[in-house]
């Protein structure tokens with residue numbers, strides 16, 4: 317298929333961010349091209365497939381059985397010694413999804429709105445006029461081609477090079493990301509059909525956690541995230557955990573192996589430049605405590621589409637114009653993520669013993685608030701009241717020493 | 718210099734490319750390429766790899 321060589325918007329990456337953005341751009345009447353290096357929208361997934369209700373709503377797609385495969389009403393947090401804390405309220409509902417279908421549906425909606433897709437097409441560089449990005453260089457079917465665009469949107473995921481081509485600094489420091497590994501398995505007995513299970517502990521998953529996300533009929537994503545700077549692999553920790561629960565997994569086996577890296581940090585300092593905006597994992601827009609990023613990337617895609625429309629209409633794709641996108645993101649999501657990052661930094665310093673105290677004494681409702689960057693004060697107070705040595709630790713954390 | 722990637726182990730997740738400060742690694746459709754012109758053998762990518770598929774200066778992530 318030969319498409320035109322000039323577009324209003326070219327989006328690199330057909331993940332949830334790219335396709336959500338593409339649909340919005342096309343609906344606003346802009347000519348929109350999406351390219352992806354893969355031969356199929358979707359797989360292989362780098363994902364545990366958990367999506368909370370607010371993001372399901374934002375996706376603009378009805379949660380049908382085609383993709384929203386298991387309704388979730390809460391989570392069970394399991395402490396290092398096995399204490400279970402059940403958290404469930406209106407904020408903890410959502411779905412475990414079949415991501416390959418979700419991504420395809422998002423692309424189908426974008427195509428319905430008028431966007432075009434090119435697969436097996438890798439962006440290898442950017443076209444520039446001075447310091448303004450004016451399009452992309454691609455490798456398609458082994459041939460080098462060039463496509464011009466008024467605006468380029470880098471939605472190329474955690475290993476984004478497109479943002480780097482534009483001179484933006486996106487290297488992910490090892491301490492600011494988790495190494496992730498997962499098996500999708502069948503035959504997994506569950507604690508509760510409608511709850512996600514999260515297992516904590518320094519031996520279980522340094523800094524991170526093991527998750528079991530139910531997908532219905534005994535199918536589940538069993539995965540792990542561990543601190544990126546650990547030389548022992550995520551695979552090692554997950555295999556060890558499954559072996560330690562051999563009885564539970566005796567009738568289970570894998571149907572998929574998934575791997576990936578999860579940014580658990582603040583977004584990159586600047587996610588725009590003349591003629592280009594960066595969204596989603598490529599800009600590190602991930603909830604720093606649980607690593608969920610599908611929602612934030614779709615939301616950023618919508619914001620970038622708004623700014624793209626304004627820029628194209630005004631004939632002004634300068635940084636001054638595109639900065640509006642970053643400002644909006646900071647306002648709507650950045651502030652919340654910054655608070656959540658504080659929570660992550662607090663929790664990663666806790667000993668297993670302190671974790672037990674929290675599991676024992678803190679109201680489960682507070683645990684839910686933590687995921688939204690609230691309630692840290694209450695947790696610190698509880699910890700200090702129960703454990704004198706925690707007082708020193710809490711002080712040093714609060715004073716940043 | 719170049720990071721050695723074990724194709725048998727690699728899951729094509731792109732993790733290594735995310736952390737390489739020198740943009741030496743690139744995930745292609747179905748393989749990972751290390752550009753020997755850019756790689757400085759710093760070993761950062763070794764640690765992030767979820768499956769221990771990368772070797773730099775004899776160092777490799779540990780699997781069970």
Ligand SMILES: Cc1cc2nc3c(=O)[nH]c(=O)nc-3n(C[C@H](O)[C@H](O)[C@H](O)COP(=O)(O)OP(=O)(O)OC[C@H]3O[C@@H](n4cnc5c(N)ncnc54)[C@H](O)[C@@H]3O)c2cc1C
Pocket residue numbers: 328329330331332333334351352353354358362363364365366367437438439440471472473474475476477478496497498539574575576577578595596597598602607608609610611613
């Ligand atoms: C193990 C693991 C578990 C996770 N679990 C969850 C979870 O349960 N819930 C959740 O919300 N999030 C989860 N995440 C995070 C989530 O997967 C990401 O935040 C999300 O995929 C980001 O979407 P995106 O559209 O920004 O990028 P991606 O989904 O990564 O899409 C990027 C696309 O760009 C393409 N691409 C990249 N470079 C180029 C190029 N040069 N040329 C052409 N195409 C290119 C890629 O092929 C890809 O299709 C998890 C991540 C990992 C690793």
Ligand code: SF4
Pocket residue numbers: 719720736737738739740741742751755756757758759760761762763773
């Ligand atoms: S060794 Fe360092 S420079 Fe070489 S590919 Fe790995 S991270 Fe990049």
Ligand code: SF4
Pocket residue numbers: 575722726727728729730731732733734744749765766767768769770771
């Ligand atoms: S991090 Fe490891 S598994 Fe992932 S692409 Fe790089 S070498 Fe392959």
